[in-house]
Amino acid sequence: MARVLTRDEISKHNTEGNLWIIVDSKVYDVSRFADLHPGGDTVLLAEGVAGQDATEAFFGLHRHEVLLRPQYAKLQIGVVEGEQELVKKPVAGSVSKVPYAEPTWLAEGFRSPYYTDNHRKYQSALRKFFEEEVQPEALQCEANGKKISQGLVDKLAALEIIAMRLGPGKHLSGRTLMNGIVRPEEFDYFHELIINFELARFGTRGFVDGLLNGAVIGLPPVLNYGSPELQAEIVPQVLSGKKYIALAISEAFAGSDVAGLQTTAVRDGDHWVINGTKKWITNGTFADYFTTGCKTKTGFTVILIPRSEGVETKPIKTAYSPTAGTAYVVFKNVRVPVANTLGKEGAGLSVILTNFNHERWMVTCTALSAQRFVVEECLKWATQRHVFGKPLTSQAVIRSKLADMISRVEACHNWLEVITHQMNNMSYNEMSKRLAGPIGLLKSYVTRCGRATAEDSTQIFGGRSITVGGMGKNVEIFHRTSGFDAILAGAEDVLADLGVRQALKNMPSEAKL
Numbered sequence: 447m448a449r450v451l452t453r454d455e456i457s458k459h460n461t462e463g464n465l466w467i468i469v470d471s472k473v474y475d476v477s478r479f480a481d482l483h484p485g486g487d488t489v490l491l492a493e494g495v496a497g498q499d500a501t502e503a504f505f506g507l508h509r510h511e512v513l514l515r516p517q518y519a520k521l522q523i524g525v526v527e528g529e530q531e532l533v534k535k536p537v538a539g540s541v542s543k544v545p546y547a548e549p550t551w552l553a554e555g556f557r558s559p560y561y562t563d564n565h566r567k568y569q570s571a572l573r574k575f576f577e578e579e580v581q582p583e584a585l586q587c588e589a590n591g592k593k594i595s596q597g598l599v600d601k602l603a604a605l606e607i608i609a610m611r612l613g614p615g616k617h618l619s620g621r622t623l624m625n626g627i628v629r630p631e632e633f634d635y636f637h638e639l640i641i642n643f644e645l646a647r648f649g650t651r652g653f654v655d656g657l658l659n660g661a662v663i664g665l666p667p668v669l670n671y672g673s674p675e676l677q678a679e680i681v682p683q684v685l686s687g688k689k690y691i692a693l694a695i696s697e698a699f700a701g702s703d704v705a706g707l708q709t710t711a712v713r714d715g716d717h718w719v720i721n722g723t724k725k726w727i728t729n730g731t732f733a734d735y736f737t738t739g740c741k742t743k744t745g746f747t748v749i750l751i752p753r754s755e756g757v758e759t760k761p762i763k764t765a766y767s768p769t770a771g772t773a774y775v776v777f778k779n780v781r782v783p784v785a786n787t788l789g790k791e792g793a794g795l796s797v798i799l800t801n802f803n804h805e806r807w808m809v810t811c812t813a814l815s816a817q818r819f820v821v822e823e824c825l826k827w828a829t830q831r832h833v834f835g836k837p838l839t840s841q842a843v844i845r846s847k848l849a850d851m852i853s854r855v856e857a858c859h860n861w862l863e864v865i866t867h868q869m870n871n872m873s874y875n876e877m878s879k880r881l882a883g884p885i886g887l888l889k890s891y892v893t894r895c896g897r898a899t900a901e902d903s904t905q906i907f908g909g910r911s912i913t914v915g916g917m918g919k920n921v922e923i924f925h926r927t928s929g930f931d932a933i934l935a936g937a938e939d940v941l942a943d944l945g946v947r948q949a950l951k952n953m954p955s956e957a958k959l
């Protein structure tokens with residue numbers, strides 16, 4: 447039972463060594479903490495703070511989560527008589543009430559044609575799981591750069607989240623998805639979209655890739671082009687989280703220009719002998735298998751290379767967290783059975799191309815989720831931060847930036863849902879034929895919007911947006927990492943151009959002004 451104190455009584459504790467303050471109806475004894483306070487003791491001893499209600503000042507300078515940290519929560523000695531806390535501890539799984547913090551289908555009072563009750567139930571369970579189990583580790587790994595723990599991978603595997611991240615398909619059959627909330631044959635691209643959105647709303651961009659993105663892009667070629675024997679061996683290992691896989695295509699010599707790749711595979715009896723290097727390989731530092739693009743006698747061939755003699759991986763320092771496992775990979779006389787060839791020898795380009803739509807769509811989802819999260823951060827900050835005695839939102843220039851940010855994220859989300867609906871209703875061949883252009887344009891537009899939002903949000907947060915940790919930590923990381931989305935899975939300009947070129951192919955010859 448919390449001690450109940452009157453404001454009168456609290457106000458008497460207003461000197462060095464005997465210092466209480468009120469934050470959101472709670473009374474904190476900061477007498478001993480004042481010396482340790484990162485913001486210094488003078489601010490706590492100031493008039494209007496010492497022995498007083500410092501709620502407004504507090505929320506102008508700290509995130510609410512500061513008060514929830516055990517070392518600070520224990521400074522609380524009581525509550526103010528007759529007052530109630532306004533800012534509650536977030537409940538895991540709950541939906542934000544901040545306008546535009548959630549996509550329309552989750553916002554109170556709004557409807558959507560795309561989502562069923564099953565999607566809602568699924569989203570709710572998934573958010574709870576992500577907030578309780580994934581978020582704490584995501585924050586830690588983002589900061590310390592360590593790889594996702596096996597304990598968390600096991601939990602993801604138990605719910606079949608690793609398998610679900612590959613989208614609907616035969617690999618789901620016979621599995622119990624999310625404790626049975628969704629049946630394998632019911633699982634669609636909106637379910638998968640939900641996973642991507644839940645995963646990317648913690649301000650942990652490196653960890654988004656660290657949470658086994660390598661499997662999302664590296665395993666489909668095995669599933670679709672591997673021999674039955676190879677599939678039987680590899681797929682269960684990866685989907686159960688016992689082994690890790692990465693897609694190894696890009697090189698220092700060539701990225702989008704597949705013809706320029708220099709890693710070679712030369713036949714020696716029943717084996718390939720592979721030599722070359724790969725760069726920017728997500729999850730590569732800890733991968734057990736590499737789905738690798740190689741130059742062979744007859745062209746470009748994709749081969750599954752296990753981590754074995756002659757395979758060396760080194761971490762690459764990037765602007766985001768090493769938890770993504772970004773690697774430089776060296777293959778030196780690596781011997782791999784010819785049976786590890788994915789698809790036909792020389793037909794590797796189509797193996798890789800069939801992967802692209804899904805990969806780009808996935809990056810679009812996570813990029814947009816992170817962008818929406820930043821909109822929520824800005825709306826909260828601009829409301830709680832006071833300048834010249836008024837909230838930031840009283841400045842027209844700030845409201846104008848918010849209008850742009852909201853419009854961008856809403857427009858992108860609506861476009862994404864239209865595309866996702868097509869994916870649910872097209873055959874695989876139709877998708878390949880019709881959606882490469884639109885997905886290219888969509889991803890390109892979403893990442894452009896992301897970078898515009900990164901700029902706007904830094905202006906709203908000011909100095910805090912260039913400070914690691916504290917109030918603006920999520921804006922700082924978004925600003926630093928949103929460029930990743932504009933590069934990975936196809937650079938922004940290349941994808942925009944692909945979209946237009948595909949459209950031009952379909953221009954009817956009779957279309958004249």
Ligand code: HEM
Nearest residue numbers: 474484485489490495500503504507508509512518916917
């Ligand atoms: C129980 C009460 C408080 C606790 C536990 C606390 C804790 C902290 C912590 C952990 C930081 C480091 C930055 C961060 O993690 O956000 C910080 C910074 C700071 N605090 Fe406090 N604080 C308290 C109350 C206050 C009050 C009442 C004021 C002013 C009236 C204040 C002024 C500051 C300032 C100026 C900074 C530096 C902010 C910056 O670098 O942007 N603090 N405080």
